[in-house]
Amino acid sequence: MDKMVVMGGFQLNGEVETSGAKNAALPILFSTLLAEGEHTFFNVPFLKDIESTSDLLTTLGCQIERVGPALKVQVKKAASLEAHYDLVRKMRASILCLGPLLAKYGEAVVSLPGGCAIGTRPIDLHLDGMKALGATIQLEDGYVKATAKKLVGANILFETSTVGGTENVMMAAVLAEGRSVLENAAKEPEIVDLANYLIAMGAKISGHGTSVITIDGVDKLKPATFEVMADRIEAGTLLIAGALTKGEVTVKKIKHESIDALIVKMRECGFQIDIGSDSVTVRKASGWRAVDITTNPFPLFPTDLQAQFMALMTVADGTSVISETVFENRFMHVQELSRLGADITPKSRVAVVRGVKMLTGAPVMATDLRASASLVLAGLVARGETAVSRIYHLDRGYEKLENKLSNLGAKIRRV
Numbered sequence: 001m002d003k004m005v006v007m008g009g010f011q012l013n014g015e016v017e018t019s020g021a022k023n024a025a026l027p028i029l030f031s032t033l034l035a036e037g038e039h040t041f042f043n044v045p046f047l048k049d050i051e052s053t054s055d056l057l058t059t060l061g062c063q064i065e066r067v068g069p070a071l072k073v074q075v076k077k078a079a080s081l082e083a084h085y086d087l088v089r090k091m092r093a094s095i096l097c098l099g100p101l102l103a104k105y106g107e108a109v110v111s112l113p114g115g116c117a118i119g120t121r122p123i124d125l126h127l128d129g130m131k132a133l134g135a136t137i138q139l140e141d142g143y144v145k146a147t148a149k150k151l152v153g154a155n156i157l158f159e160t161s162t163v164g165g166t167e168n169v170m171m172a173a174v175l176a177e178g179r180s181v182l183e184n185a186a187k188e189p190e191i192v193d194l195a196n197y198l199i200a201m202g203a204k205i206s207g208h209g210t211s212v213i214t215i216d217g218v219d220k221l222k223p224a225t226f227e228v229m230a231d232r233i234e235a236g237t238l239l240i241a242g243a244l245t246k247g248e249v250t251v252k253k254i255k256h257e258s259i260d261a262l263i264v265k266m267r268e269c270g271f272q273i274d275i276g277s278d279s280v281t282v283r284k285a286s287g288w289r290a291v292d293i294t295t296n297p298f299p300l301f302p303t304d305l306q307a308q309f310m311a312l313m314t315v316a317d318g319t320s321v322i323s324e325t326v327f328e329n330r331f332m333h334v335q336e337l338s339r340l341g342a343d344i345t346p347k348s349r350v351a352v353v354r355g356v357k358m359l360t361g362a363p364v365m366a367t368d369l370r371a372s373a374s375l376v377l378a379g380l381v382a383r384g385e386t387a388v389s390r391i392y393h394l395d396r397g398y399e400k401l402e403n404k405l406s407n408l409g410a411k412i413r414r415v
């Protein structure tokens with residue numbers, strides 16, 4: 001199994017480009033099921049989760065190939081309407097095939113994703129949305145069996161802001177009869193990207209990016225060409241990497257609006273952050289203050305940057321209180337950061353991080369995608385060598401992270 005070995009103490013400097021956003025590409029790839037023909041995408045990152053999505057789409061009858069910078073998805077009438085457990089358990093986002101299959105074929109059988117490391121992550125809100133659109137849902141043998149003669153538009157109020165739930169229901173509603181109004185819809189930029197692709201295919205959607213999305217169902221969609229947005233979580237991770245090593249790093253191909261919550265907090269720490277038209281630069285700092293963060297849905301501080309920000313706080317001046325409100329079990333990196341000498345007390349959904357002068361390299365284990373990024377970041381400033389094992393978590397969501405970091409001056413290698 002691959003490990004990432006980081007030799008700490010090297011300052012990062014220079015420019016780095018953001019890759020395409022995994023969390024936008026996944027729902028967009030599943031949305032191709034809504035329209036037969038050839039879909040063409042640019043800026044789809046090379047990642048394990050994209051491979052898992054391609055594997056699942058292939059079992060549903062699609063053909064996926066990379067042609068130069070493009071990823072082409074050839075969609076034929078679905079060969080099967082079942083997303084098998086073996087594929088869904090590898091990637092929870094597989095549940096996103098439910099909405100498109102149900103809307104297009106009136107039927108779908110999708111394995112329940114089960115629990116995952118960062119919490120139970122139920123899909124009740126996805127299913128409630130499908131039911132509101134007129135689907136009959138049965139849970140049998142670990143599978144969701146959904147049927148509907150014809151989906152009919154409805155008003156749906158999400159009890160909690162859910163990114164996947166909003167995406168799944170939006171993909172179902174585009175082919176439903178009449179108008180659907182999604183209230184308390186998630187506002188994440190990835191929702192906007194998906195909506196824009198659905199619109200490019202002919203869907204009638206407005207209000208995406210706000211908490212009320214209105215969808216007027218159409219009879220048919222057709223394939224289109226689309227460039228996936230930049231990965232705001234990767235961009236944020238790279239900025240934190242530059243900051244931690246007291247270097248000057250410009251992250252290119254990123255709109256600052258997608259990471260404003262991070263920028264605000266980094267400025268509060270004392271970092272100078274400069275904003276360009278499609279870049280963000282963190283300037284050299286000799287030290288930084290500890291600040292508190294609370295994760296929340298967009299546009300507030302993203303849960304997907306909580307672990308990385310915690311790495312920054314481990315060597316800050318003072319004490320930081322980090323509150324996780326989105327997932328119930330997202331502090332697994334605390335134990336591992338502590339192995340590097342961090343002083344952190346976690347209690348339920350709050351972690352108190354007392355800044356220390358220095359971290360020390362040690363073998364650590366990645367427990368989930370963003371936790372693994374936080375360990376690599378901590379390794380960049382720990383004295384000596386940090387070996388992060390179970391790096392497959394990192395490969396699910398970061399494209400060539402070790403190359404990007406070594407181009408900036410990090411001493412990092414995969415073994």
Ligand code: UD1
Nearest residue numbers: 023093121122123124125126161162163164165304326327
């Ligand atoms: C997506 C992102 C993930 C990010 C998360 C929150 C993808 C592929 N993944 O995950 O990286 O961390 O948004 O920004 O885009 N919930 C329910 N019932 C449901 C659905 C969700 O109770 O039916 C709860 C979840 O357990 C969680 C909260 O709602 O506590 C938010 O989850 P959600 O926004 O749905 O996250 P994902 O779409 O799974």
